[in-house]
Amino acid sequence: MADSDFTSDMPPQFAALKGEIAASIPDFESKATKAWGELIAELATVTEQVAKQGSSYIPEVEFSDLGKLSKDDVDKIKRIGSVVIHNIVDDEEAMKWKTDLEEFVKANPDVEGFPIDNKQFFELFWTKSQVRARAHPNMLAVSKWLNNVFHVDNAEGVDLNTPLTYADRFRIRHPGGAWTRFPPHVDGGAIERWQDEKFRACFMDVLSGEWRKHDPYDLTSRLHAKTSMYGRPNQCSVLRTFQGWLAMSETGPHKGTLRVFPDILLSNCYIILRPFFKPLVDPTSPDALDAKNWAFDITSPNFPGIYERDGGYGGPRPTERFHPHLALDKTMISIPDVKPGDAVFWHTDVIHSVEEEHLGNEDSAVMYIGAVPSTPGNLEYIKRQAERFVNGVAPPDYARTLEDSFIGIGKAEDVTTAAGRYAMGLTAA
Template identity: 30%
Template sequence: MPLLSPDLGRPPPRRHSKVRDMLMRGKDDTLVASWKLLLEQLRSEIELTLRAGPAIFPSLHFNDLKSKSRANDFSCQLRRSGGGVIRGVISESEARTWNSELQAYLAGDDSLASSSAQDPQLYDVYWSPAQVKCRAHPNVLASQKFLMSLWSSSNHTAAISHNFPLSYADRIRHRNPSDSSFLLRPSIEGDSADRWCPDDSREAFTYKKIWEGNWQNYDPWDSTTRIQTPKHSAQNRNSSSMFRMFQGWLPLSPLPESQGSLRLCPMLQATTAYVLLRPLFSPINSSPTSSEFLSAQNWTLNLRVHLQSLPPPLTGRS
């Protein structure tokens, strides 16, 4: 797993620089103005996040999915934060039973060795009976269908459906209590690196609004452009051809806060814009802990990123 390896990976392909230059051409002033607005938004949202703490992520009991008002409130908050918790999807007794079955399954086959030297608790097991029961449980499917309904499509003829849950089989992580060996670095889900590139039409790509200097109107929940990934994305060995609308964890045992649970950044729209635009700017004070780090006066457009040398003149011409 790359996220467990100290190797930060190879530099991005040269094509990324060419595409980036094409996207930025003639937009210096627009992007600078957009960046200043983004810094203001980030300061505001960081303050809100610090005040709210974990409550910044919405939580809803499965039975409350039947309540239109509660489900709508949950949906609005989740669209903003990018993550949430649905509790009570399965009963505690079912979870304990499946957990016991899973432990017995792993212990009963010596060939089921851990898939990671860095984490001996991660197993390349995808279709154990307990996993199949989890994925096929009607409440799990109902939760998935509800979450998929948060997505929309600006193109009503797009070849995508938000109504039929499909299971993307993943591995088992059987974590020991208070373990600290499995620590993921901050990461962005695979395939995202290529979704900022335009497709062959140079029009339909996921982050178009951000590159136009209009990140405020970027809709993270529009699925239309996400199904038109550039062809070269398929060359990435870590890519998946399946569009995963959500990544969900179903714990089968109690999971205390900060004891193996995910840690997410709850500023979906703003942080997406920041990740894309940040390489184009250089800070004067580069310390993220400085009170001036997100000040507009602390940043300058990094012209070296996209300015190119003129080609040499032809012989006999000026």
């Protein structure tokens, strides 16, 4: 897909939005310009480091060691924003989930998925494998640990120690073929990052020029942020601390795996400030990497990487043309090798993509399972999700498809532990 496909000419109201933001921050132009130059310099340094280390730049830890990690270890995970956690689930159990999913799809050939003629990414939420994996005690323990990487100030009704379950989909990707549907992108809010006041508050240190103080792990403002203001389908409306997937097969670099930009501080700051600057030279030229060849500009309504879609706005989708300092060709690195029962997690703001090519010899199979804390908004969603589950209907964030007629669909009785049932909204505290 061309870079231009991920940047639309926005309505004039969004130029006014830039003006409102600028007017709300004293001396915004000089502060933003100074921060912009500092970010560009820092990105050049990090790009060089990432290019040298590749996949080894991503932290890897054992599930059994989560409670033993040093502050330095945790700080590294927080700065990079992504982590591989090994041996969460026994290999045999994870592989059995894959086998059961394959049998489910064979028994129910009408399930939705793509590619249409060779389904590999499935619009399914309530298979027994998915239901059981989300409720697995070790997966809930990992979610609890990830939630506690965040912090929140005096927020009533927030419990980082009691994880909830957000139902998502799975993929069983076959070798070969080219997947182009998942280029570098950020989930959890598009234009909302600037338009919604609560969401914008998460990035106020960036907008006020103090970008080094930006804390991606502060939940205080995120609790009330509107990540979906336009009612677009397939948009996550809960507050996830980390997105993630659990491997049901071996996979790794060049095998159709996940890729991430490994510096959440720099990517957040760059994406938030980018709409306030325009290039004075061809953005694809080497000269565009020099901060001197950019000028502060709030006259354009456009927000690079944000585009009109489904009655609302998609993105952010950074591209090499519109976000040259991210050096995506060098900095988007593949997740290291994983085995069945390992999992990968990435902060909800992390730029991520999927490798276009799968050059391996075996399927690359994962279930998407993120980390979700107990908050008033999340609990309200989980209650509605549980009703959908019991009735065999897709979760509230997704198109209202029916699964209750499928052979072998998961049921409430497949969730057997108290913690798992609470996480699914099947029982009260």
